[in-house]
Amino acid sequence: MRSPCKPKTFGLQGQTKQDMANHTITFTGENINITVTVPTGTLLAEAAQQAGVEIGQPCGGQGRCGRCAVQVTEGDVRRRSTLRLSENALSRGYALACQSVVESSATIFVPPQDKIERNLTTDRIAAEISVPTDYEYPLYQTVRRIHLELTPPSMDDQTDDWSRLQTVLRLQSKIEYISAPLALLRKIGTILREAEWCATAIIATDPDNGSPAQLIDLLPTHIDEFSPLWGIAVDIGTTTVSLWLVNLITGQVQSQVAEYNGQIARGEDVISRIMYASKQGGEEMSQRVLDTINLLLERACKRAKIKPHQVVKATIAGNSTMIHLLLNIPAASIRLSPFITAINQPPILCAKEVGLNIHDNAPVDCLPGVASYVGADITAGVLSSGMSMSEQIVLFLDVGTNGEIVLGNQDWLVTCACSAGPAFEGAGVVNGMRATTGAIEEVWINGDTYEPGIRVIGGEKPKGVCGSGLISLLAEMFLAGLLDKAGNINLTLNTKRVRKGKHGGEYVIAWAEETQHGEDIAISHVDVDNLLRAKAAIYAGFTVLAEQVGVRLEDTAKVLIGGSFGKYINVEKAIQIGLLPDMPWEQFEFLGNTSVRGSYYALLDWRSRQQIKEIASRMTYIELSADNTFFEAFTSASFLPHTDLSKFPSVEAVVSNQANN
């Protein structure tokens, strides 16, 4: 199963720009007949996206799930991996769209896909969501719709409106005490009379603490019990905010949208945002992310043809800084030793006080976090990854703008955070950029000529290099001998692509005439240093964590990688640079945005919500900066792939193999 070293097989090494001709790819299938022109090296999945043809990639395009299999009916494609494809399927021309590269014109049959919305602006592939099979709205949803038929008041029964309503609600819901916000109490009399005493109540319970149930709304009509009831699951990432619009009755995700966090303009990472908020007051930061969420809400609702105020519940995941900034709670103490959050478990708030444009009275549940740098994104991620239920030991990495690590199983969970920084999201690297159109997302370097082959998102001229491109670039440069173990660029090689630049030695990936902006795209020694520090922080993080609890990495049954970053990286190359541990590829699993998925589970089912709380309470947080262990591990990991090459046998093999050639 394991293929330790295939870069040369799959790469485009040796190809020059002239070789990268365009090819026509025709997609066929049920209601599908479309042709697009794409350059050599384009992934089939990319070509399909360009054609507007939906091909699901639940594993995030890592060739692990086999769900993106398509049938090549004319011409052929280069198959980089055929994992999960049977001999039979291969014989009938099947290929994985996420693992197959266009090298000539071809016709591709796309089998009927599971219905998946693809609405994300920044995520290239919408996650495929299956409603938990044991979800039953009447049992597990905290927001309920209750049909009410009241006896109208009369001279013989002068009970006040609110008591009359409460009595019927109590009978129907079996809840002893139901409260209502003043703004709603102001309306109930009018609504009940307009409804001629036959109305629909929406109530929210809070099984978690002592709060009484809340009346969210009273509608002057009878509403069909199967008509949708709406909620949103939100993940506030430092870089990207994701929002899922969910029908709480069926559990189905109606639409998924994502957008850059509007706070980016005030800082790329959490530290700079905390500093900005501390200096300028928190209102602006709060408003910026609220604007983003409200924009996404608007977008999702428009698609579903509903109004935002029809959304009656929200759950929000996010790292601790994001939750503090959203709620305008000062986050200054997060940044300063001893790194304390103001609040890890916010009470359930109402939408109006938070500033969300959903129903004013809708409960807003900010999920519980653990510590300053292990927030609700991680507790939600641990839930959705399933690791907290696993019998075997699992390592969970959430590599987004920060790097958070959890190790454990159903019996224990330890966690730490390493300030990896957003280098892999393009920050701190001169030509770094996020994974959008124009970003170089994969690089192959010819070991003899040092000429690169590149794949660019959207197939256009490149503008910069995104995270997966940087990992790929580092690995290729190391294996080609352009970088030594310490990350120094070898300026003695016989190629114009290495040179001395403003920031020391540098390697040119694309010449000015090949780029969108007309300037060379190069990577400097300083960039490499930043990237090595980021990858070393992550590697050191999980190795120290494992050491602290006496677990060997070999004992972990699985490495689960969450975060949008993880979705597109190449495991092999990530191992080659020493970012991921050298383990069989099958043991890695890319889960995409585990945080929003956990937020979704918590939105649907109070049991999941309680599990997240349990996860938060039983997770032991280990502060890495508490002693020198981390610093030593970090220093050792700041090399390519590591000072101790014996930890990376597969890389050792490649390196010695190349040396022998």
Added chain:
Amino acid sequence: MRSPCKPKTFGLQGQTKQDMANHTITFTGENINITVTVPTGTLLAEAAQQAGVEIGQPCGGQGRCGRCAVQVTEGDVRRRSTLRLSENALSRGYALACQSVVESSATIFVPPQDKIERNLTTDRIAAEISVPTDYEYPLYQTVRRIHLELTPPSMDDQTDDWSRLQTVLRLQSKIEYISAPLALLRKIGTILREAEWCATAIIATDPDNGSPAQLIDLLPTHIDEFSPLWGIAVDIGTTTVSLWLVNLITGQVQSQVAEYNGQIARGEDVISRIMYASKQGGEEMSQRVLDTINLLLERACKRAKIKPHQVVKATIAGNSTMIHLLLNIPAASIRLSPFITAINQPPILCAKEVGLNIHDNAPVDCLPGVASYVGADITAGVLSSGMSMSEQIVLFLDVGTNGEIVLGNQDWLVTCACSAGPAFEGAGVVNGMRATTGAIEEVWINGDTYEPGIRVIGGEKPKGVCGSGLISLLAEMFLAGLLDKAGNINLTLNTKRVRKGKHGGEYVIAWAEETQHGEDIAISHVDVDNLLRAKAAIYAGFTVLAEQVGVRLEDTAKVLIGGSFGKYINVEKAIQIGLLPDMPWEQFEFLGNTSVRGSYYALLDWRSRQQIKEIASRMTYIELSADNTFFEAFTSASFLPHTDLSKFPSVEAVVSNQANN
């Protein structure tokens, strides 16, 4: 003890304007030495007030408590009543200030008074408040101050601020779950650090329902446990709003203030206010009464040298319409059959959402009412009157702008409301006015000459007639033969004072040259009609109520009269016009503002608060308009004093005595 008929003894009949000379009254006593000039007929209590000399009148000036006794050391006064004065005291020249009238110059020694604040603008006498003897702040107060010493966070203890605070709060308060409003959560981190982890929390519990305890504030200092903690007890009357500022630690009332309800400008009675609010939207009405309360708050706080936001709890009593209008809850259905309130038992709200200028997070407890016309003013009144604990049957009348009646004892309570209207507050009577300076508050009519003697509040020229004046006027006119049983003015009498005016027959109480405005003050047949309807409604109300439960009025041990109206009326005259039942005077007790007193008890002690809730739930409301019984009783009572004179033996005696003269 009973003195059935003394008007001629006490009256000023036969005196003309010339007789009403001025006299100098000198008050002496501890730190007292002041002389004022007052006209003949001025009450000593009035003269003292004019002199700024404090003489407590806990019974409201009815001569029942004996607390206003003063010693006449030079000259003399006319003693209208000497109840509660011993022979010995009389022999030493003592007189009741509230029952003694100036007829010549005199020197009056004022004994040291119990400390009573007199801050009311509309009430002439501040009630004397004694803290309930069984009040213990730590046991019975729902708002508590908790001193906290927290372990500062460290690298070894990275617990978030809110959990750290909750843990200590939980230990100190024994309360499992404590919530906090978002606005306060935003501040706790900063406060705890400013306080160097040694702070004072103010929390509020709600023993009545399932709500969790609330953190109201966190103060960055250690506060002495005996320093005051402030609350306010409010009564929103249709006419007058009363506010007591209370130290919740000791239970003592720091100051009492009252002011006209700012809504008066938009209607004298509840019906016209409901109509205005329905037409114009409720915001203005809500704001008007909030402005009044906030003004009173400012005034009381200034006096106590504290800031309004130091007030951390409020209880509010008031009739159902007042509570609806305060909270801007539509009150339209109160006015229309079947007369339904939107809400009788509002949940505990927070000051900010209500609009009170006390501490933003302070709980505002609007006390529970029973029905549209039996509100929290009555449940609070019943509590403070003590009738719900009485073994004997008690009749409780709250005669303010409306008339509410409760009959019962510790085992049962029935209640009804009669739309008496504000006739006795001066509305619906051409020359009617409220009990302020310039109001004629007592009238005596010479049975031979039909010339009146009057007493005017403040001793100035009269402007009009207030409630007690109108009762006195009606009684005197009836006994002098100016009015027949049906309320018709006898135009055949030999006096210029009766004449035919715009509104039918009328009687002139003061000629133009004697009045402030230079016009005659007269009472017309139409005015009399309105007054008879008002008194008939009240009388019919309690008689029907008694009949419905099979109780004879003779079986009632006491008649308790609440409301500011009740404070100054003369029982004898009120019986003579058939407003009060013909019972021995000792059985009447005037309690003043029972509503604000009940509000005060509820503010202090959660047991009292629960009692009010129990009173509300066990009070059976009887809708008088449900059948004809009330209408028939009302018709019979619309005469002077009643169609059935046998119900008023004392009046019958006077009438026949006069006829015999």
